[in-house]
Amino acid sequence: MQNTALGRKLGAxxxxxxxxxxxxxxxxKRRRTFVAGRDLVHQGxxxxxxxxxxxxxAVSYKIMEDxxxxxxxxxxxxxxxxxxxxxxxxxxxxxxPVTNIxxxxxxxxxxxxxxxxxxxxxMAILWAASRDEAMVVEHLVGIGRREATERMAHFLLxxxxxxxxxxMGSKAGFDCPLTQYHLADALGLSAVHTNRVLRKLREWGMLxxxxxxxxxxxxxxxxxxxxxxxxYLDQTGPLLK
Amino acid sequence: MQNTALGRKLGAxxxxxxxxxxxxxxxxKRRRTFVAGRDLVHQGxxxxxxxxxxxxxAVSYKIMEDxxxxxxxxxxxxxxxxxxxxxxxxxxxxxxPVTNIxxxxxxxxxxxxxxxxxxxxxMAILWAASRDEAMVVEHLVGIGRREATERMAHFLLxxxxxxxxxxMGSKAGFDCPLTQYHLADALGLSAVHTNRVLRKLREWGMLxxxxxxxxxxxxxxxxxxxxxxxxYLDQTGPLLK
DNA sequence: CGTGGGTTTGATGACGGTCAAGCCTAGTGG
DNA sequence: CCACTAGGCTTGACCGTCATCAAACCCACG
Numbered sequence: 146m147q148n149t150a151l152g153r154k155l156g157a158x159x160x161x162x163x164x165x166x167x168x169x170x171x172x173x174k175r176r177r178t179f180v181a182g183r184d185l186v187h188q189g190x191x192x193x194x195x196x197x198x199x200x201x202x203a204v205s206y207k208i209m210e211d212x213x214x215x216x217x218x219x220x221x222x223x224x225x226x227x228x229x230x231x232x233x234x235x236x237x238x239x240x241x242p243v244t245n246i247x248x249x250x251x252x253x254x255x256x257x258x259x260x261x262x263x264x265x266x267x268m269a270i271l272w273a274a275s276r277d278e279a280m281v282v283e284h285l286v287g288i289g290r291r292e293a294t295e296r297m298a299h300f301l302l303x304x305x306x307x308x309x310x311x312x313m314g315s316k317a318g319f320d321c322p323l324t325q326y327h328l329a330d331a332l333g334l335s336a337v338h339t340n341r342v343l344r345k346l347r348e349w350g351m352l353x354x355x356x357x358x359x360x361x362x363x364x365x366x367x368x369x370x371x372x373x374x375x376x377y378l379d380q381t382g383p384l385l386k
Numbered sequence: 387m388q389n390t391a392l393g394r395k396l397g398a399x400x401x402x403x404x405x406x407x408x409x410x411x412x413x414x415k416r417r418r419t420f421v422a423g424r425d426l427v428h429q430g431x432x433x434x435x436x437x438x439x440x441x442x443x444a445v446s447y448k449i450m451e452d453x454x455x456x457x458x459x460x461x462x463x464x465x466x467x468x469x470x471x472x473x474x475x476x477x478x479x480x481x482x483p484v485t486n487i488x489x490x491x492x493x494x495x496x497x498x499x500x501x502x503x504x505x506x507x508x509m510a511i512l513w514a515a516s517r518d519e520a521m522v523v524e525h526l527v528g529i530g531r532r533e534a535t536e537r538m539a540h541f542l543l544x545x546x547x548x549x550x551x552x553x554m555g556s557k558a559g560f561d562c563p564l565t566q567y568h569l570a571d572a573l574g575l576s577a578v579h580t581n582r583v584l585r586k587l588r589e590w591g592m593l594x595x596x597x598x599x600x601x602x603x604x605x606x607x608x609x610x611x612x613x614x615x616x617x618y619l620d621q622t623g624p625l626l627k
Numbered sequence: 628c629g630t631g632g633g634t635t636t637g638a639t640g641a642c643g644g645t646c647a648a649g650c651c652t653a654g655t656g657g
Numbered sequence: 658c659c660a661c662t663a664g665g666c667t668t669g670a671c672c673g674t675c676a677t678c679a680a681a682c683c684c685a686c687g
Contacts, residue, residue, distance in 0.1 A: 158473075189617070207527050210613050215527040229516045232399070232509075234625055237520050237618040253626075260505035267501050267508040268473075271515060275470045278519040279478050285526045286448050286456040289574030293675070324633065333530030335676050340635060372451050376430070377478035384475055385494075534643070565665065579643055581667060597652095 149173060150223030150311045151197050151273075157310070158272040159265055159385040168262040173197065175250040179242045186227035186240035193230035194250050198222050201246030202322050206330065207238050216331035218280060219243070219304065219323070223311050228274060231256070244322050265385065272379075279377045288333045296332050297342045298371035301352060301359055306375050318352075318360035325354075390414060391464030391552045392438050392514075398551070399513040400506055400626040409503040414438065416491040420483045427468035427481035434471035435491050439463050442487030443563050447571065448479050457572035459521060460484070460545065460564070464552050469515060472497070485563050506626065513620075520618045529574045537573050538583045539612035542593060542600055547616050559593075559601035566595075 152169060155161065161169065176199070179185045186193050188208060203220040205227070217238060220226055230236035231253050260267040283303070287296045304321070308314030329339040346352045351367040353360045361367055393410060396402065402410065417440070420426045427434050429449060444461040446468070458479060461467055471477035472494050501508040524544070528537045545562070549555030570580040584595050592608040594601045602608055 207523065209527070209531060213531045215530045217523050217526060229520055232513045232516050232625070233520070233618075233620040234622055235617050235620075237620075238523065257505055257509060260501070260508045264498055264501035264505075264508065267505065267512075268498060271508075271512055272473045274512060274515055274519065275473050278515065278522060279470055279474070281519060281522050281526060282448065282458050282479065285458060285522060285529065286450070288526065288529045289456045290450060290454045326633080336633090337635085337677080338675055341675090344635080376476050377474075379474040379476075379478075381475055384473070567665080576644055577665090578645080578667085582643090585667085 149197075150199070150221075153311060154223040155266075155269040155273060156383065157380050158383060159269045160383045161266070161269070165263045165266045165269075168259045168266050171262075172251055172255055172259055173249045174255075177248055177250055179246050179248065181242050181244050181246075184239050184241045185248075186230050186236055186238070188236055188239040191235050193227055193236045194252060195228045195231045195256075196226040196248035196250055198224050198226055199247040199249060202243040203240055203246055204243050204327065205238050205240045214330050215333065216327065218277070218284065219327075219331070221304075221308055221311065221313065225273065225277070228277075243327070268385065276379055279379070283377050284331075293332070293334055293338060293342050294345055295371050296334075297328065297339070298346060298351065298367055299373055300328075300332060301354070302361075302368060302371055302373040303375070303378070305359070305361065306378055306380070310378075310380055316361060316364040318358060320357060321354070321359045322357060328354075390438075391440070394552060395464045396507075396510040396514060397624065398621050399624060400510045401624045402507070402510070406504045406507045406510075409500045409507050412503075413492055413496055413500055414490045415496075418489050418491055420487050420489065422483050422485050422487075425480050425482045426489075427471050427477055427479070429477055429480040432476050434468055434477045435493060436469045436472045436497075437467040437489035437491055439465050439467055440488040440490060443484040444481055444487055445484050445568065446479050446481045455571050456574065457568065459518070459525065460568075460572070462545075462549060462552060462554065466514065466518070469518075484568070509626065517620055520620070524618050525572075534573070534575055534579060534583050535586055536612050537575075538569065538580070539587060539592065539608055540614055541569075541573060542595070543602075543609060543612055543614040544616070544619070546600070546602065547619055547621070551619075551621055557602060557605040559599060561598060562595070562600045563598060569595075 185196065198220050200222055203226055204216055205218055205220065206214050206216045208214050226240045226248065227236065229238070287299055291299060305314045305319055308319045313319060325339045325343065326336050329336040332339065343354050350362050351370065352362055426437065439461050441463055444467055445457055446459055446461065447455050447457045449455050467481045467489065468477065528540055532540060546555045546560055549560045554560060566580045566584065567577050570577040573580070587593050591603050592611065593603055
C-alpha cells in the first residue's frame with residue numbers, strides 16, 4: 146500500500162484497513178505513460194479521464210481567450226490529475242506533463258465502484274480533493290495579497306513540503322524540473338519579474354533556483370520571511386482512526 | 387427534496403433516487419441560526435462543524451499575520467460552509483455570516499453515515515466540493531490574470547449565475563448585501579480602487595452596484611467584456627442519470 | 628557550429644496602492 | 658424632532674510594484 150504515493154498521502158488522513166487498501170488498489174489498473182508537453186486533459190472537452198500520478202511532474206492550468214495562461218497548481222506523485230474533468234460535463238482546465246510521466250487512469254465507474262465498497266475510502270478521496278482545494282485557496286491568497294518576493298518564497302516552500310511527504314524533498318531543497326516561465330504563469334507575474342525576484346532571494350541568501358534544483362540556503366529565515374504556515378496541508382497524521 | 391437549495395444544486399449533477407434523497411434529508415437535522423458578523427468557523431481551530439446554508443449570505447476568508455484579509459468566496463443558500471474544516475485537523479479558514487443566516491449543522495459521522503448509505507450521494511458531494519474548487523480556481527485566474535475592471539465584472543456575473551440557479555437572481559440583476567469592502571477583499575483590490583472600478587462600469591452602462599442591489603444594465607455587453615463563460619459552474623443538468 | 632529554449636539585465640511607464648479628506652445616510656440618544 | 662455618530666461611499670494627489678519592450682547571453686543539442 147505504502148508502495149503507492151497516493152496510499153501514502155491518504156494514510157495521512159485515514160488509517161486504511163485491508164479492504165480499503167484493496168479498494169484503493171483496484172483503482173490502480175490501466176497504467177499509462179505520457180510524454181512531456183503533450184496535454185492529457187483538455188480544457189473545454191468532454192469525457193475526459195482522471196489519473197493518479199505515479200511518477201514525474203504535471204501542471205494544471207487554464208488558458209484565457211487572449212492566450213494568457215494561469216497555472217493553477219503543479220502535481221507530483223500521488224496527486225490526482227483532472228479529477229474535476231470526470232465529474233463535470235466539460236473539463237474546466239487542462240493538464241500537461243512537465244516531464245515524462247507515469248499514471249494510472251481512473252474512470253467514473255471505477256470511482257463509484259470504490260465508493261460503494263467502502264465509505265471511508267470515499268471520505269479519504271473527499272479529503273484529498275479538499276486538500277487540493279486548500280492549496281488552491283492558499284495560492285489565491287498569495288496572488289491576492291502577497292507581494293511578489295514573498296509569494297515566490299511561499300510557493301516554493303509549499304512545493305518543498307509536499308515533496309517531502311512523498312520522499313522527494315527536504316529542508317535542504319528538491320529537484321525541480323520547472324522553468325521560470327512556469328513560475329511566472331503560476332504566480333501571476335511576468336517572466337522578467339520572476340527572474341528579478343529569484344535574484345533577490347538568492348542575493349539575500351535564502352534560496353537558489355537554478356538548473357533543475359531548488360536549494361533552501363536558509364530554510365528558517367525563508368519560512369519566516371514568507372510567513373509559511375503549513376497547517377493547510379494537513380499533513381499531521383490520520384484524523385479518522 | 388427540491389425544497390432544499392442543496393438538493394436542487396446536487397440535482398444538477400446526479401438524478402437523486404428516493405433512498406438518496408432520504409440520506410440527504412438525514413443530513414438536514416440540527417437547524418441553527420447565526421447573526422451577521424459573528425464567525426461560525428474559526429481559522430486555526432480544531433473540531434469545527436460544517437454547515438449547509440439554508441438562507442442568507444456568508445463569506446469564507448483567510449486572515450494573514452499582518453491583518454490583511456483575502457476573501458475566498460461568498461456562500462449563498464445551498465452551499466456548504468466550512469466543509470474543509472471538518473476534514474482537517476485545524477480549520478484553514480474562517481466563515482462569517484454577511485447577513486443573519488439559517489443553517490443545518492453537519493458532523494463528520496453524519497457524513498460517513500450518509501456515504502455508507504449511498505455511494506451516489508457521496509459522489510454528488512464530491513461533485514459539489516469540486517464545483518467549489520472550480521470557482522476558487524476561476525477566482526484565482528481572475529486575480530492572477532484579469533485586470534481590475536474585468537475581474538469585477540466577471541465576479542459579479544458569476545454571483546448572478548449562481549444565484550439564478552437557486553432562484554435568487556436573473557440577467558437583470560440580484561439583491562446583494564455586500565459592501566465595497568467585501569468586494570475589495572475578494573478581488574485583491576483596495577477599497578478605493580474598487581470604488582473607481584464600479585464607477586467605470588456604471589459610466590459604461592454595464593452594471594450598477596448600489597444600496598443592496600446589483601443591476602446588470604447591459605448583460606450581454608458585460609458578459610462579453612468580462613469574457614464570462616460559465617462552463618466551470620457545470621450547471622447544465624445531471625451527468626449521472 | 629548554429630539554433631533555440633531558457634535566463635539575465637536595462638529603460639520606461641501603467642495599473643493600482645496609500646494617504647487624506649469630505650460626503651451621505653441610517654440609526655441612536657438627548 | 659433634531660444633533661450626533663459611525664459605517665459606507667466618493668474623489669483627489671502622489672507614488673511604488675510590476676508589466677512591457679528590447680536586447681544580449683548561456684548552454685545543451687542536433
